[in-house]
Amino acid sequence: QVQLMESGGGLAQAGASLRLSCQASGDTRCISAMGWDRQTPENGSDMVATVNNFGTANYDDSVMGRITISRDNAKNTVILQMNNLKPEDTAVYYCNADPIPYCPISGRDTFFNGAWGQGTQVVVSS
Numbered sequence: 001q002v003q004l005m006e007s008g009g010g011l012a013q014a015g016a017s018l019r020l021s022c023q024a025s026g027d028t029r030c031i032s033a034m035g036w037d038r039q040t041p042e043n044g045s046d047m048v049a050t051v052n053n054f055g056t057a058n059y060d061d062s063v064m065g066r067i068t069i070s071r072d073n074a075k076n077t078v079i080l081q082m083n084n085l086k087p088e089d090t091a092v093y094y095c096n097a098d099p100i101p102y103c104p105i106s107g108r109d110t111f112f113n114g115a116w117g118q119g120t121q122v123v124v125s126s
Helices: none
Strands: 002-007 010-013 018-026 031-040 044-051 057-059 067-072 077-082 091-099 120-125
Touching: 002 091, 018 031, 018 091, 018 120, 031 067, 031 077, 044 067, 044 077, 057 067
Parallel strands: 010 120
Antiparallel strands: 002 018, 018 077, 031 044, 031 091, 044 057, 067 077, 091 120
16 A cells, blocks of 8 residues: 655745655555645645656646645655745645556555545644
8 A cells, every 4th residue: 555644734924935745655656646635624625736757747726836846756755845825825735646557556456546645734824
């Protein structure tokens, strides 16, 4: 299986920066794209950014130019660098990993279907 562990959330003032990190472990050979979603009670869950195995990134329009996603395949880590934070960035941020199709999980008779981290809270005050 694949486990994702996030870190780096916290409280920040508007205009400040935060760096979120996600460390993948386990059957990381089964991971294709990785990314971050964020969730709020008001808006539900939205994609923030994704990056594929080749480093190609996609961003939600609301974070374009302020947030950068990067990936270190050797370290199985994906980083979300958030600059010029806004109060509307307040959310629980979840790291996610998409599966390579039909990639078998070690020691189990099943395929990897994707993984989510436990979430890290980001609060931006005005």
